Amino acid sequence: MLTGDLVRLRAFEPSDAELIWRWNNDPEVGRWMFGGYPESAAQIARRFEELPRNSYAGTFLGIEPLDAPRLIGSVRLRDAAPETGAAELDLRIGDKDYWGRGYATDTMRVICRYGFEDMRLYRIALTVVADNVPARRVYEKVGFVEEGRRRECFRRGGKWHDMIIMGLLEGELR
Numbered sequence: 001m002l003t004g005d006l007v008r009l010r011a012f013e014p015s016d017a018e019l020i021w022r023w024n025n026d027p028e029v030g031r032w033m034f035g036g037y038p039e040s041a042a043q044i045a046r047r048f049e050e051l052p053r054n055s056y057a058g059t060f061l062g063i064e065p066l067d068a069p070r071l072i073g074s075v076r077l078r079d080a081a082p083e084t085g086a087a088e089l090d091l092r093i094g095d096k097d098y099w100g101r102g103y104a105t106d107t108m109r110v111i112c113r114y115g116f117e118d119m120r121l122y123r124i125a126l127t128v129v130a131d132n133v134p135a136r137r138v139y140e141k142v143g144f145v146e147e148g149r150r151r152e153c154f155r156r157g158g159k160w161h162d163m164i165i166m167g168l169l170e171g172e173l174r
């Protein structure tokens with residue numbers, strides 16, 4: 001388990017599937033995320049029975065508050081490549097009761113430290129919808145910088161939104 005000041009990050013269990021299904025179907029949680037095609041609770045449960053082992057190529061972890069053994073979100077480092085030392089990151093705090101309390105910021109510090117120190121990554125990148133102000137604030141707080149903008153590539157509410165590409169290099173984590 002990876003531990004920060006507020007959170008611990010742990011591997012997923014099959015029993016987590018139900019919460020994932022709920023968050024996938026919460027429009028507020030999914031407001032600025034690609035939802036993909038709908039998955040039934042049974043399909044998610046099957047997927048969670050057979051999740052691949054965490055590895056260099058893909059590490060998918062559940063977020064728990066240190067003071068309560070409950071799942072509040074997920075974070076993923078994916079597509080790591082030894083040739084470039086680079087990986088992509090996805091983050092979601094699905095339990096809205098925990099928004100605005102520093103849990104995403106602490107999670108980012110823990111997973112990025114793990115990426116740089118244990119996985120020997122050199123670079124972590126992510127994309128975020130330009131209008132997702134809280135997420136951009138979290139990423140900037142821990143040291144991510146804007147590296148580019150993909151114009152009008154995210155459709156929500158009958159409108160196109162830009163996406164920002166952000167990156168963090170080893171030594172830049174705050």
Ligand SMILES: CC(C)(COP(=O)(O)OP(=O)(O)OC[C@H]1O[C@@H](n2cnc3c(N)ncnc32)[C@H](O)[C@@H]1OP(=O)(O)O)[C@@H](O)C(=O)NCCC(=O)NCCS
Pocket residue numbers: 028029030032033091092093094098099100101102103104105106127128129132133134135137138141
């Ligand atoms: C975006 C998200 C990760 C933020 O998680 P969180 O645990 O609430 O984040 P934190 O509490 O660590 O920090 C939020 C920061 O955004 C700021 N913030 C929140 N709402 C804001 C707003 N409307 N305008 C400006 N700043 C805002 C907070 O003040 C805080 O910054 P501060 O510490 O400087 O005060 C979480 O809401 C989430 O997972 N949402 C759904 C999925 C998602 O959008 N994921 C990101 C995809 S790229």
